[in-house]
Amino acid sequence: MAEAPHQQATDAGLGCDWIAVDWGTTHLRAWAMDAGAQALDQASSADGMAGLAQDGFEPALIALIAPWLSSDRCVPVIACGMVGSRQGWVEAAYRATPCTALADETTRPQVADPRIAVHIAPGISQNSPADVMRGEETQIAGFLALNPRFDGVICLPGTHSKWVQVSAGEIVSFQTFMTGEMFATLSRHTVLRHSVTEGWDDAAFDAALSDALSRPERLAARLFTLRADGLLHGQPGGVARAKLSGALIGAELAAAKPYWLGMNIALIGAPDLCATYARALNTQGATPVTLDSAPMTRAGLAAIRKQIEDMP
């Protein structure tokens, strides 16, 4: 295959040592990394795991990272996330709790392209109550690489929010809440789609949060009230959106209280969502620290990369 001049120039300019990949259900994100674990470039696409057949993973990856590749050498590609699930590229079997966040081995899919050597990090499972994660363990490994003495709880808000108890460098237990996916499906696929629109109202969020924390069982009734308040009292769609978020996050905090009460809390996730969770936890007297998820993912993948290098 002839190299395009652009690729050669980019590669020469980058000096890319390895490639970090966060490959989830609906997204594919990659970073060209130097030997010191700094990102030199980034790229992303909508080629998430859910939209790919097994033979579609390598082409989707190459399409995204080709500008960073050089025909004269093979670079390691370290990936985490749903790419390692049974429906992914190759299944990377779960490690079971209690365990370190950092994987001690990876799974390697067969690849046709000689320029890459792909490693996929395993997820973590918990036998009882049954629970699983894929991708979050790498963010936690990155956080612990930077904060090796942390003892407490890590909350990773998102589509499937995770609360993870960490002690003595190990993941002791964790619990997943479908809060983000419930918010998305309720606001798009139910009668609430007529009542919940863009916009936000902090006071409405706070009130719904407080109500949900004190009466968490009333969720299904609270949801229909959002519709009826729109019909009868002209409640704005942004107020309804903030109330829906407050009702769902309030129920999550009520159920996750054994995790966070009196604990050190680190929030890892998208900055806007972390700010919402931090606001909610602040009302309960908890003061989490917040970290953006992307640098934690890169730090975790860099820790895996270092382990692979150190292997005999």
Added chain:
Amino acid sequence: MAEAPHQQATDAGLGCDWIAVDWGTTHLRAWAMDAGAQALDQASSADGMAGLAQDGFEPALIALIAPWLSSDRCVPVIACGMVGSRQGWVEAAYRATPCTALADETTRPQVADPRIAVHIAPGISQNSPADVMRGEETQIAGFLALNPRFDGVICLPGTHSKWVQVSAGEIVSFQTFMTGEMFATLSRHTVLRHSVTEGWDDAAFDAALSDALSRPERLAARLFTLRADGLLHGQPGGVARAKLSGALIGAELAAAKPYWLGMNIALIGAPDLCATYARALNTQGATPVTLDSAPMTRAGLAAIRKQIEDMP
């Protein structure tokens, strides 16, 4: 318009006095009624309110009931449900609680066909907490026409389950739970679609119900456990379906406890769903009576029909 021989024959055979119509969001059901409030024939179609523009209601109705009509007279058509909403045929303004279940007036859309005189029953609203119903009030009116001395709570399970406090012939208060719509959207539009399939398991329902009643705030965590139990322990899809139902109905019963605890309870709805709610209530020592919704709707519409006849 020339009458088709079939229509004439049908009409002659039926002797239809009036027509009862239950017109919801996704369905249209009609019954040809005799003067004594017995159904002589029935018909239904998928021409629900949600799929019709304002000028589509009369043609959809005529298409369904034409065989019952005669060119030489005009029959009353009494309808209830979402047909009277703002997005329906004509808006039938809500009556506010506390009020009788039986409407004292109807709203009449303009119709082009001289063979029908259409009456639409109003819904009922509650100012605070904001809530609305359209259609259920007519089922309740039918139930109270048959049980005029009933005092207690009527539960109407469904897409939007209603718990209605009835005393001295009036609807005192009510509360809607989005339980049915949550079940549908969670099992179809989230990651649970991989784990929840057809099938059922009574013991799994009972266990999930009991768990939800004792820890109702844990809903979002319980949902993800359904997914993880499928992935890790091969939990069958029918077991997951029964657990999802138990988790949602358990949360509803926990929140609705002030309505049903120590009360007379009547369940009005689809027989299968009522049986599930009855089973759930039985575990809590409550012993509801169950009634099929269709005859209650007809009895309620018949009571409205009688009021219209009696008007000067």
